[in-house]
Amino acid sequence: MSELVLQIEDLVKEFPVKHLFRPDETVVAVDHVNFEVHRGSAVGLVGESGSGKSTTARCIIRLLDPTSGRVLFNGEDVASASGASLKQLRRKMQIVFQDPYSSLNPRMRVEDIISEGIRIHHLAKSDEQRRRRVLELLDLVGLEAAHSRRKPSSFSGGQLQRIGIARALAVDPDVLICDEPVSSLDVSIQAQILNLFRKLQLELNLTMLFIAHDLATVRHLCEYIVVMQDGKVVEQGPREQIYTAPRHPYTRDLMAAVPVPDPDLERERRRARKVLAAELAAEQEAAAADQGASSV
Amino acid sequence: MTTVIEDVSPGQQPAAGDAPLLDIKNLSISFPTQQGIVRAVNGVRLNVGHREKVGIVGESGSGKSVTALSILRLLPTATIEGEIWFDGMDILQASEEEVRAIRGRRIGYIFQNPLSALNPVQTIGQQLTEPLRIRGVNRREAHERGADLLDRVGIKNPRRRMKDHPHQFSGGMRQRVIIAMALIAEPSLVIADEPTTALDVRVQARVLDLLAELAEERHLAVLLITHDLGILAGFAERVVVMYAGRPVEKCPIDGLYHHSIHPYTVGLLNSLPRLDGEIPKTLTTISGQPASPLDLPPGCPFHPRCPYVLDRCREEEPLLLVPPGGPHASACHRAEEWSRNPGRLP
Numbered sequence: 078m079s080e081l082v083l084q085i086e087d088l089v090k091e092f093p094v095k096h097l098f099r100p101d102e103t104v105v106a107v108d109h110v111n112f113e114v115h116r117g118s119a120v121g122l123v124g125e126s127g128s129g130k131s132t133t134a135r136c137i138i139r140l141l142d143p144t145s146g147r148v149l150f151n152g153e154d155v156a157s158a159s160g161a162s163l164k165q166l167r168r169k170m171q172i173v174f175q176d177p178y179s180s181l182n183p184r185m186r187v188e189d190i191i192s193e194g195i196r197i198h199h200l201a202k203s204d205e206q207r208r209r210r211v212l213e214l215l216d217l218v219g220l221e222a223a224h225s226r227r228k229p230s231s232f233s234g235g236q237l238q239r240i241g242i243a244r245a246l247a248v249d250p251d252v253l254i255c256d257e258p259v260s261s262l263d264v265s266i267q268a269q270i271l272n273l274f275r276k277l278q279l280e281l282n283l284t285m286l287f288i289a290h291d292l293a294t295v296r297h298l299c300e301y302i303v304v305m306q307d308g309k310v311v312e313q314g315p316r317e318q319i320y321t322a323p324r325h326p327y328t329r330d331l332m333a334a335v336p337v338p339d340p341d342l343e344r345e346r347r348r349a350r351k352v353l354a355a356e357l358a359a360e361q362e363a364a365a366a367d368q369g370a371s372s373v
Numbered sequence: 374m375t376t377v378i379e380d381v382s383p384g385q386q387p388a389a390g391d392a393p394l395l396d397i398k399n400l401s402i403s404f405p406t407q408q409g410i411v412r413a414v415n416g417v418r419l420n421v422g423h424r425e426k427v428g429i430v431g432e433s434g435s436g437k438s439v440t441a442l443s444i445l446r447l448l449p450t451a452t453i454e455g456e457i458w459f460d461g462m463d464i465l466q467a468s469e470e471e472v473r474a475i476r477g478r479r480i481g482y483i484f485q486n487p488l489s490a491l492n493p494v495q496t497i498g499q500q501l502t503e504p505l506r507i508r509g510v511n512r513r514e515a516h517e518r519g520a521d522l523l524d525r526v527g528i529k530n531p532r533r534r535m536k537d538h539p540h541q542f543s544g545g546m547r548q549r550v551i552i553a554m555a556l557i558a559e560p561s562l563v564i565a566d567e568p569t570t571a572l573d574v575r576v577q578a579r580v581l582d583l584l585a586e587l588a589e590e591r592h593l594a595v596l597l598i599t600h601d602l603g604i605l606a607g608f609a610e611r612v613v614v615m616y617a618g619r620p621v622e623k624c625p626i627d628g629l630y631h632h633s634i635h636p637y638t639v640g641l642l643n644s645l646p647r648l649d650g651e652i653p654k655t656l657t658t659i660s661g662q663p664a665s666p667l668d669l670p671p672g673c674p675f676h677p678r679c680p681y682v683l684d685r686c687r688e689e690e691p692l693l694l695v696p697p698g699g700p701h702a703s704a705c706h707r708a709e710e711w712s713r714n715p716g717r718l719p
Contacts, residue, residue, distance in 0.1 A: 336603025
């Protein structure tokens with residue numbers, strides 16, 4: 078087995094919710110989550126909105142402090158990092174955000190956006206070297222040198238996401254965390270960006286944590302899948318297992334719901350969904366009855 | 374010229390005397406902008422029969438939503454040319470009063486964002502029954518019918534929930550309320566503009582399955598606008614693919630997925646990651662970006678992205694025609710070749 082880059086151990090993140098007229102509550106956004114990421118692998122973190130997948134990612138890069146549990150990065154607890162070690166940590170783990178329109182500074186030129194990290198972490202010996210690195214990165218993500226002088230407003234969504242990826246790669250990270258990186262793009266552009274990720278995986282031996290709600294996208298890129306629901310990991314395993322023999326009813330339900338671009342198949346799936354929905358409802362009813370019985 | 378100047382293949386032509394419910398003829402829509410006049414839609418022809426489910430699929434800027442909005446004349450600043458016939462009435466020539474009588478009553482509209490389509494300070498019951506109240510149905514009966522419909526769209530405790538406000542519903546439940554609102558006045562046509570884009574995938578499946586069931590049950594025609602070839606496959610019977618404001622392929626649903634004869638559609642289908650089958654090393658992509666209506670190339674608007682481009686494509690815009698021996702209409706100069714090799718040109 079290859080080296081472990083990330084170990085998420087019993088991670089919990091709670092948020093306080095204050096009410097005006099009712100007692101305050103706690104929402105458990107991430108509920109005892111465990112999984113690991115090996116060097117050079119791509120792990121998919123899937124779930125619907127509110128499942129805690131983005132909060133988990135934010136705890137990993139310490140944009141949020143976990144309530145309890147640990148995140149080990151290269152064997153070290155990220156919670157204990159401070160000062161210089163935190164700065165290093167932030168360099169080694171980079172994130173690509175969902176919405177490239179809001180995550181890039183509209184007043185900065187592309188060159189400055191990409192080279193900001195290089196400057197902050199003193200990764201280039203001279204201005205000349207830095208500029209060369211920016212051009213290399215632009216080429217790597219499929220943009221042209223001439224683009225470096227322009228500002229984000231003159232780019233399309235797909236191009237902006239390429240800039241966001243170049244920015245993340247500029248500081249030579251160990252792990253790239255991608256939070257729904259293609260879901261705001263047009264269909265014909267999504268494939269271009271997915272191919273770029275695939276190329277980066279192969280060329281740079283990149284370690285990726287890929288967060289998405291779209292199971293088809295995740296299947297394409299990730300060899301290990303973690304499925305989350307309501308803050309908990311309900312199932313995790315290698316791609317083949319999750320996609321061909323999902324064990325948890327939630328995963329099965331999720332798979333059944335993904336629309337497939339094939340009319341015959343989709344008509345069949347609709348019938349199957351009906352059956353599954355009835356089964357789930359029966360299960361829930363049975364569970365509720367059990368609970369009712371035990372609480373008496 | 375051997376091509377047939379008609380984009381409806383023989384089998385699809387409605388029988389005489391059986392006029393389509395909605396008939397859009399040569400629709401063009403343009404907007405004045407600071408950069409000049411923008412032609413968002415150009416020459417759309419489309420009909421929807423009684424009880425038929427038709428899809429319009431396209432990416433951003435394809436003109437699909439603008440087409441939908443024009444059917445209810447909800448584009449005050451636009452210049453609209455062409456004809457939109459709904460059940461014997463030309464909507465574009467009708468008076469404001471006549472159009473108001475159709476909106477929400479004969480044609481229901483389901484908007485994309487279920488939160489912004491609801492009034493946050495009115496109860497669900499008030500909003501849901503408004504179309505009935507305007508028609509003069511008395512309060513008690515409107516309330517009864519509203520609650521029954523909420524029950525039908527899968528909202529538990531419908532009578533109690535009538536008194537709740539929109540923020541007390543989840544996204545999926547709100548979209549169910551919106552569907553109920555679109556259906557309450559018993560329209561004959563429902564336009565659903567990206568009805569599930571804001572929803573999670575499991576909720577999306579349930580909402581679409583519900584819409585299909587209701588359409589069946591209430592003899593509704595549905596016009597579904599979407600960017601998602603997946604949801605279209607399970608829902609529509611016929612489909613129009615739009616690109617840069619133009620219809621580029623028009624066919625029965627199975628034809629689109631099994632023997633498409635337009636390079637854009639073929640490209641879109643090939644670029645989708647799949648849930649089944651072998652995982653390709655790279656996805657086949659369509660290069661470049663969707664054409665912007667602000668800056669259309671000459672000739673075929675798809676030619677800068679088309680791997681099968683000919684010189685002719687750069688100069689002359691192809692018409693939407695059924696090519697000789699072809700299965701359905703395609704706006705491509707090479708449609709006849711495509712017909713012999715559906716899905717891939719040699």
